[in-house]
Amino acid sequence: MLRLEKRPTPSRFWLYATPPVAVILTMIAGGILFAAMGKNPFEVIRTIFWDPVFGEFAFYLRGQLLVKAGPLILIAIGLALGFRAGIWNIGAEGQYIMGAIIGASVGLAVFPTENRLIFPVMVIAGAFGGWAWAMIPAILKTRFNTNEILVSLMLVYVAQTILAKASTGFLKNPEGMGFPGSRNFSSYPAAQNAELIAGTGLHWGGVAALVTAVLAWILLTRHQAGFQIRLAGQAPRAARFHGVSPARLVVLCMGISGALAGMAGLFEVTGPAGQISIDFNTGYGFTAIIVAFLGRLNPLGIVLAGFLMALTYVGGEMAATNLGLPAAAIQVFQGMLLFFLLAVDVLTNYRFRLAVGAH
């Protein structure tokens, strides 16, 4: 019989080895799933993981990778800070939507003024929108001890109804001939989040994601606040003796993750999505949870994880058009990845031992 034995200290090897092992296991299980759906598993896996980077259309798809990875990384870094401290903001999708709405509203309010300051102000407004939306669960948590998981999640549904109202009501394009959706930012240069270097897919969101990753890494490893976040997650009691205020930590972590998600929403709506529409949000706020765990809640790991997850999006779209793989199959694939990651993670803190005889 195999039995689990707790390691005296977490294994450093498995800490870094679990994500690749989980990815390989997911490829195997995903291959079985794709085979069960009547597809050639090797072809599907190649289309998802190889073709976007090295295939025939890689020159275009590589750019798409950065487009998808940007928001995922930006949101996941914020979430990871909270997850490390045991603060579960799972309503990033709502903060993403609200950031996009508030930021876009600011830009559309001054349409068609041309001024270099408009876009930066919109970014700040977007961050503010996400921050404010995240402050609702944060303040309810600190004031009334309300569960932040449930409140932040409920607010996703509220944000979605506000988004529906925005795209059919207060932000609707007055020249849109009655179609829902706001003005398209691609025809409003001052507020547009354009591609910075043609063909790379790099826009300000991607720049922000990479800069944030570095800043978050410095925060976690070199700054007092980062130390407090790690301490609160690993030893809550010790953190209290150290003088860490749990309430301040909740406000800090929720605020950062909300602001980053709001910024991501604004970059998306002014860039790749182009306009506020009823379904511009594509679940990045939820997928970012997987990215955060896949990156081991480490900012630099999250950058890698963000690109890998972007690969499943871009490759998944390829597989959908070329091989007729349903889009939902990719969602299942991403869910499986998180399962395998959580399962393999047991090896970090425990080891399997052959149990000999009775105890």
Add this chain to the structure above:
Amino acid sequence: MDFGGINPVILIATLMASAVPILLAALGETVVERAGVLNLGVEGMMIIGALGGFVVAVQTGSPVLGFLGGAVAGAALSLIFALLTQVFLANQVATGLALTLFGLGVSSLGGQGYNGIKPPPTGPLLPDALADLPVVGPILFGHDWVVYFSILMTAVLWWVLKATRVGLIIRAVGESHEAAHALGYKVNRIRLACIAFGGAMAGMGGAYVSLARVPQWVDGITAGAGWIALAIVVFASWKPWRVLIGAYLFGGITVLQLNLQVAGSAIPVEYLSMAPYLITILVLVIMSAGRKGKASGAPASLGQNFHASR
């Protein structure tokens, strides 16, 4: 007896039916949490149950088998959660979230080809003569069997948790897994059984959405009902009868806002449809305010994994 186009008798009768999915799911989750496990995957188990129930009912033509299929599907998904948290000792919050993401994906994948089909109807249980009685007829006698089943389950769970040996063991495991282990109970096996029960209840609740409430298959059909069920467990302080009250209050709000939408209320549709979620938040605040920590009735070992070192 109409108030602004809304008949209170019809309202009460409808709210009892509309509360069934969240009532069943919340009852299941109550047992899971009383055993000390926080399964945030209720939404995923519900939607898998909604799909499983729908597919079985359409294939066999029997709604009863459909509900059974929903329960089996929900329990099957919950076993993934049980495996990860009880055997591989994974973080319960993260695993629950993964379960929801996975369940939504699987249901959307498996539901293709089932759009626009009508499932076999689940009719009223009792003869029409009883249901036609004024006032009490629609409220007491006009329902399908699942409504009565959900009330029966409330009573059964209340009795099991309060007055039986099984209930005592579940509560012991949830309050102090170390003590329960010292007494010789297999903590992880008991929790596994509770998780599977919770999955079956959530799956059946989901099946009620796709077989009786809507009734057809739509992607993302449960629309956050699983999360509301989780909130109701907190609202109910982990007590079955209070779960019933919470579910009915919530069902009432949902039905009322739908009725107001139909009656052409002055309040815009968008604000009405966000009302259930806002009220859930409000209720959570009221229930949590002023009662910090353990006093809220939460099981003491809630969310903590157990690993027997000896």
